Amino acid sequence: MAREGVLPAAVGRVHPRHRSPYLAGAAQSLLAILVVLGFALAGADPYQQLLLWMNTPGMLGLLVLQAITAVAVPCYFRGFAHREGALRTVITPIAAAVLMAGALWLVIAKIDLMTGAPPATNTALVLTVPAAFALGLLVARRVRRGRPEIYAGFAAEPDGDEDEGDERTATAVRRPGEEAAPAPDEQTAARTP
Numbered sequence: 001m002a003r004e005g006v007l008p009a010a011v012g013r014v015h016p017r018h019r020s021p022y023l024a025g026a027a028q029s030l031l032a033i034l035v036v037l038g039f040a041l042a043g044a045d046p047y048q049q050l051l052l053w054m055n056t057p058g059m060l061g062l063l064v065l066q067a068i069t070a071v072a073v074p075c076y077f078r079g080f081a082h083r084e085g086a087l088r089t090v091i092t093p094i095a096a097a098v099l100m101a102g103a104l105w106l107v108i109a110k111i112d113l114m115t116g117a118p119p120a121t122n123t124a125l126v127l128t129v130p131a132a133f134a135l136g137l138l139v140a141r142r143v144r145r146g147r148p149e150i151y152a153g154f155a156a157e158p159d160g161d162e163d164e165g166d167e168r169t170a171t172a173v174r175r176p177g178e179e180a181a182p183a184p185d186e187q188t189a190a191r192t193p
Contacts, residue, residue, distance in 0.1 A: 067100035
């Protein structure tokens with residue numbers, strides 16, 4: 001998100017040796033420590049409050065995202081000619097979407113077995129997911145109106161030069177309709193004078 005201009009650029013900085021987003025990792029760790037400290041200072045039960053309130057919406061959100069991703073696969077492949085078969089681009093993704101939706105329904109229907117919480121708490125936990133989705137749509141709409149150049153870059157393919165010239169970590173990105181560039185053979189290149 002930092003590379004897309006949504007978060008501060010420093011968050012997207014990668015470690016020169018390990019090529020990991022070390023500042024983003026440090027920020028995430030700091031946030032986790034602050035949340036745990038906040039719950040501890042409030043005298044909250046580690047399972048009944050902290051784990052329950054943090055993990056349940058996250059788990060539900062992941063199930064929703066996996067179902068949405070499965071639906072996105074056939075939508076994506078409809079947009080251009082390709083050589084992938086219907087099994088990979090239509091049948092399997094639709095089956096996955098149906099199965100993920102079924103799993104999501106089962107988890108929501110039986111959420112009380114997982115949480116052990118009262119119905120009002122379970123309702124709040126489940127409603128956190130659509131609330132977060134709606135908030136994300138509102139933020140995206142605000143960015144689209146106020147910063148259209150940033151919005152245009154959402155989920156854009158990387159240019160390839162963002163890895164600061166390190167060929168080992170650069171990835172060849174193909175857009176629909178483009179031919180794949182041949183990958184350089186590092187062993188052959190190393191033996192060539």
